[in-house]
Amino acid sequence: MGKGEKSNGELEAVGSKFPLSFKEVATASTVVFGFVLGLLCVYLTMPASDYSFLKLPRTLEDIQILRYHLESYTSDYTAQVLVGYCAVYIFMQTFMIPGTVFMSLLAGSLFGVLKGVALVVFAATAGASSCFFFSKLIGRPLLFSLWPDKLEFFQAQVAKRRERLLNYMLFLRLTPTLPNTFINFASPIVDVPYHTFFLATLLGLIPAAFVTVKAGLTLGELQSIGDLYDFQSIATLFFIGVVSITPTLTSVKEKQYMAVYLPVDYTNKCCSHWR
Template identity: 40%
Template sequence: SSRKRINNRQITQFIFFTEVHHTEGGSARMSLLILLSIFTCSASVMYLVYRNFPELNDDEMEKIKIPKDMDDAKALGTVLSKYKDTYYTQVLMAYFTTYVFLQTFAIPGSIFLSILSGYLYPFPLALFLVCLCSGLGASFCYMLSYLVGRPVVYRYLTERAQKWSQQVDKHRDHLINYIIFLRITPFLPNWFINITSPVINVPLGVFFLGTFLGVAPPSFVAINAGTTLYKLTTAGEAVSWNSLAVLGVLAVLSILPVCFQKKLQQKLE
């Protein structure tokens, strides 16, 4: 019965992919307009948040930008740490909204913000903050894809999405473990997971929880590196062989319950 259920789901998805493919032209244009509108509104919210920020001099204003490398992260950290205690709420809100904004629109730079959190905040708060921002941002990206991203997936990622859909169907009974495993390991890019998950019917609740828990191990490494931010010269230095080994062990542990469950089912059958 489970095989029939999987086959029926795959047939339905194939038909769905095929039907949308014929009408994707107009949908893609409309989706782009909606996406631009949502991006503009989000950017306006970001602007309002930064308008609430304390008044900065010209030199400090130059350092308030999305970090593209470790030098930018260090410069940003210098400014934020100066105002963090006096304007705690404003700095926290600016950090939070920026991180969620980057994750929502799949804009690079969040790795530097993860490292920066370890420099600005106590470790438990930094870890919770990064996991929450990652979970919310990825979920907003999921919802954007659900609303307007399907034509893009159907036009440019059809083959990859269909292959991943088959993998998701195999792990449908233990989907949280599978999402956690994917977030820890680099097998699939995060942006790909975010935009294709609603298309292949990954539930939003499972998606959020799996992301929240799955980003914790790599965030642990980045935040820990942030405590020595000014000794780093590149983001790659935040990852050591020891940290890679820890991530590997955690990835295996995340998938172990699935293996035990399958063996138990085989014995019972």
């Protein structure tokens, strides 16, 4: 049984009770308190204004209200808005709070395509990294309790594609094979190295960020989130994802061929030479 794996009996035992120990709950509470305190400090350092419109966006209407109030404010206090935006985005990513797609739309509406994409990719990568390290503290018991099957699938895929792991992680970022929030939280548990996670996140989020941020330029024309991704956008993302994972698939097939058709000693010599 591989590292981090549990038998069915162990999984049932974990799922039958609250998965976190007192120490883990205390650790998680401390982290949450630190983030909330940071957000409060950002809020208190903002220039005086009426902030009654501020809230985490949940709908397109929320984004349109935020844009209406923030357009003139952003031109006067650009740095403060950028800091506040990044703080909120990272907070949402760290604790897997839904709504970051609305934040990406807001970035496009306020800052345009180029600046908006740079802002979203930076904030999303920072937030994903924060979630990655938060999971190192408390993620294992939660994942085994909540999503054991999904975690087992992810762990098997990572183990199988270890030599081309960056390609596989890029594929996951570019396609909806697994939710991004799950990838962020599960990656340290299945032993994805942080540098691989970081590069795959930084590069893999760019295409989807571009699509969403660009849609923010015409925010008033959107009727639903489904309007963000037309067939051409989805097909393009899948094509890029397939291209990214092709080297991994080729590597697996080569190993299977060598194992079946070549003598064991010769295979080992070849693999040793390629490494």
